[in-house]
Amino acid sequence: AQSVTQLGSHVSVSEGALVLLRCNYSSSVPPYLFWYVQYPNQGLQLLLKYTSAATLVKGINGFEAEFKKSETSFHLTKPSAHMSDAAEYFCAVSVPIQGAQKLVFGQGTRLTINP
Amino acid sequence: DVKVTQSSRYLVKRTGEKVFLECVQDMDHENMFWYRQDPGLGLRLIYFSYDVKMKEKGDIPEGYSVSREKKERFSLILESASTNQTSMYLCASSLRGNSGANVLTFGAGSRLTVL
Numbered sequence: 001a002q003s004v005t006q007l008g009s010h011v012s013v014s015e016g017a018l019v020l021l022r023c024n025y026s027s028s029v030p031p032y033l034f035w036y037v038q039y040p041n042q043g044l045q046l047l048l049k050y051t052s053a054a055t056l057v058k059g060i061n062g063f064e065a066e067f068k069k070s071e072t073s074f075h076l077t078k079p080s081a082h083m084s085d086a087a088e089y090f091c092a093v094s095v096p097i098q099g100a101q102k103l104v105f106g107q108g109t110r111l112t113i114n115p
Numbered sequence: 116d117v118k119v120t121q122s123s124r125y126l127v128k129r130t131g132e133k134v135f136l137e138c139v140q141d142m143d144h145e146n147m148f149w150y151r152q153d154p155g156l157g158l159r160l161i162y163f164s165y166d167v168k169m170k171e172k173g174d175i176p177e178g179y180s181v182s183r184e185k186k187e188r189f190s191l192i193l194e195s196a197s198t199n200q201t202s203m204y205l206c207a208s209s210l211r212g213n214s215g216a217n218v219l220t221f222g223a224g225s226r227l228t229v230l
Contacts, residue, residue, distance in 0.1 A: 097171065
């Protein structure tokens, strides 16, 4: 079964430091992978998605993720953290279901930014 | 932009009450989903629908039912609410088909507390 695992339920970095949020996937077929962000009291917003066109995917707000098949990973990075990046981040894999595709999510990683 | 609107942001209900959570999307999407979000568990799929009057069970359908009488509206029903259904409920929609690249667009969520 296709799944994703996010390593670290909480990550804390200083403002201006590198952000690295880890996601590993399990899939028997080439996966479609997504990162979503959830700000407090809001729904999920798409950050970026991997659809096999390019291994390095750029998203919104300066985030990017690199698909590494050999490591079955899709880690999310941002070179310099900003206070506004504090949120919960979810990695997800797309799985076919009856007439549609569903997203299977990881457990989430809460990112805290220290001033 | 696709808008997915969940009419009730916060609800407090008593054990045994019948609860309706409403979701409306305005971009003519065929697929609609109900997820439940709990800390440490990420998001889990309750039910989805790929067409009017069509519904399919997700990963955790027990204790829930759904209704899709119109294309733009997808309702989640708790026939007899229980305390273990206290959670955040997220509605999402996407275009028709089983392309893994289809993006799910989420509503802001409905936080339900069952006393």
